[in-house]
Amino acid sequence: MSREVQVTFDAADPGAQAEFWAVALGYRVQEPPGGFATWEEALEAWGVPPERRNDASAVVDPDGTGPRVFFQRVPEGKQVKNRVHLDLRAAPGLQGDERMATLETEAERLVGHGATRLLRVDPEPPLIPGNIVMADPEGNEFCLD
Known part of the structure; x- marks a missing residue:
């Protein structure tokens, strides 16, 4: 049985990384959930404090065939060469x-x-x-x- 794959990056600025990788891959930043015009509106409605609103972001293949790429904020910076790229x-x-x-x-x-x-x-x-x-x-x- 095959599995769906998501690629995850640790990041200091998930939103900026999502914007870069959307351009690099020909993807788009993932749309906000139904009922919300923007992510800011969704996060506000969910009570997420402003300082946490860039903790995560994702890009998706507009054709729906490639893997989702997820960016999560981490406190430490990149330290060594990637083992996977x-x-x-x-x-x-x-x-x-x-x-x-x-x-x-x-x-x-x-x-x-x-x-x-x-x-x-x-x-x-x-x-x-x-x-x-x-x-x-x-x-x-x-x-x-």
Whole structure:
């Protein structure tokens, strides 16, 4: 039996992380529950104090096929390299110069939204197609693949 998967990130600013990853993944920030026009309205109605209203956020695939990505506030900052990371398939099926040019374009776009470029790995056929290692605004590594 297969299971639905949610990817969870610890974060200092869940709302900002959700906004970044919505752009990076082509997702959207999750809508507030039925009966509420905004999350602020829902949290106010539930009695959540203002200082706790950015404790969590999530993004969802608008097509409903990809996993939900959840961001939860934690008190400590990121300390070491991720043991698990996301690969954003920005150039599937492309090879060589065309692949790397496509990855470079996506890297530039994401840097414009707060990502940091860490490393370019050039192609070494037949096993290494080439990728770009990036970090999100809070330092979580991911690859453009």
